[in-house]
Amino acid sequence: MGVAEEQKDLMPPIYKIEQAKQEFLQEVDALEKDPHYMRVNVAFLHDGPDGIGRRLYGFHVRRQIGTFF
Amino acid sequence: MVLFFEIAVSNPYYSLIGTVLDIKHAIRQDFGYDFKQQRIYRNFKELPNDIIIENIKDWVKGESLIFVPHGKPANAPSVHLRHKLNEISIVDVNQSNCSNITKEEFENFSTDDNLVWPPYRDWVRETEELFEKIRYYRKLVDNNTATIETIEMSHLMNLESELKKLIDDFEFAAAKCVHMIVQWRTDPVFLDNLHGKGGNKYVAGGMVIRECKNWIYCAENVGEGDLAYKLADNELRAQNLLRGLYSGVYVPLNCIVDYFGVRYYAEALCPISQKTLIYGSNTEALQILNDKDAENLAFTLAEKFNLKKVNPLVILAVC
Numbered sequence: 001m002g003v004a005e006e007q008k009d010l011m012p013p014i015y016k017i018e019q020a021k022q023e024f025l026q027e028v029d030a031l032e033k034d035p036h037y038m039r040v041n042v043a044f045l046h047d048g049p050d051g052i053g054r055r056l057y058g059f060h061v062r063r064q065i066g067t068f069f
Numbered sequence: 070m071v072l073f074f075e076i077a078v079s080n081p082y083y084s085l086i087g088t089v090l091d092i093k094h095a096i097r098q099d100f101g102y103d104f105k106q107q108r109i110y111r112n113f114k115e116l117p118n119d120i121i122i123e124n125i126k127d128w129v130k131g132e133s134l135i136f137v138p139h140g141k142p143a144n145a146p147s148v149h150l151r152h153k154l155n156e157i158s159i160v161d162v163n164q165s166n167c168s169n170i171t172k173e174e175f176e177n178f179s180t181d182d183n184l185v186w187p188p189y190r191d192w193v194r195e196t197e198e199l200f201e202k203i204r205y206y207r208k209l210v211d212n213n214t215a216t217i218e219t220i221e222m223s224h225l226m227n228l229e230s231e232l233k234k235l236i237d238d239f240e241f242a243a244a245k246c247v248h249m250i251v252q253w254r255t256d257p258v259f260l261d262n263l264h265g266k267g268g269n270k271y272v273a274g275g276m277v278i279r280e281c282k283n284w285i286y287c288a289e290n291v292g293e294g295d296l297a298y299k300l301a302d303n304e305l306r307a308q309n310l311l312r313g314l315y316s317g318v319y320v321p322l323n324c325i326v327d328y329f330g331v332r333y334y335a336e337a338l339c340p341i342s343q344k345t346l347i348y349g350s351n352t353e354a355l356q357i358l359n360d361k362d363a364e365n366l367a368f369t370l371a372e373k374f375n376l377k378k379v380n381p382l383v384i385l386a387v388c
Contacts, residue, residue, distance in 0.1 A: 012147075012148070017148050020148070020150055021150050021152075024150040024151070025152065028151075038087065038122075038123070038130075040092060040122055040134060041131065041132065041133040041134070041154065042092060042096070042109070042133065042134045042135075042136045043133045043134070043135050043136065043156075043343075043352070044136050044138075045135060045136065045137050045352060045355060045356050046137060046138055048100070048138065048141075048142070049100075049141075049142065049145050049149075050100060050149045051153065053344070054156075054343060054344060055153050056133060056153060056154045056155075056156050056343075057099075057151050057152075057153060057154060058154050059091075059092050059095045059096070061086070061087040061088070061091040061092060061095075061122060062086045062087055062091070063086065063087045063123055
């Protein structure tokens, strides 16, 4: 078995990747609506495995809401 | 609430929610970069891990932090689930706050009582088309030692009066837009660092209107008042000096509107985005772009204005 074939075996099936992407998208949408979270955009400058050139991603971080007594 | 406070005291992570470390954690999870490999910057400075993002000085909702990795990801995942976002571009917003009436209708209809947005006009293209013709006829006139009766001189005069009319229209539309923005209390548009960083920006009638307040220059907020007004004046003068001089150099029309003591800087919209820059840096000098043609042009302009040629790295180091 060649290296390429081995890697192919290690990869999850495409439908599972699509399913995971959809679930992740739903999760992100839920966070977008959640007032306890805020989106912080992060621009990736250097070329990387996820793409070439400038890329922008949104990350949701928990925000401080309410008053401490 | 008391319970939450107890948790917050006992666990430092809960007392520092929404920090840069949270972002780094997410990046590590999604892209496989170790904490040591991650550098996150804003305004020329690397952000420490424990800083709460909402508490960063002059933080604006929608603003982008800049991530620069050190090396390749240590544990790169085979699949990237996080999807890329579309960055804001002027082309996406240039039709905002425009009416559908023609420019003649707008001129006739527009009074202080009639609150109508100006129609969309591509001011930059219109200006450059006129300047192209003006440069052509000016050359002819200069070569022929023309008198007032020659056809070239007549064309040149007509073109210059057209240009004057265009500038008047721009100033009229800018004043009208400012009036409308104040009257309607229009919400500002977030354009990040497009058309300058900081301050409230509004898009209307094919122009961007910046309130001369809280502009950010070299990572410093200049606030309100004389300094901000002087910066706006400098922008105005520099662009006026450069406009129409060279073919291929498009300089947007601009003007300053003083509305009951509050100043606004209006500039024609240019079709730019975060990815269209070819010379200089829009990432706080973390990435400096250098196009050969643009550099030659910069040197030509430097000679014209008797400016010293300086390596951009030196200027950015001073900032």
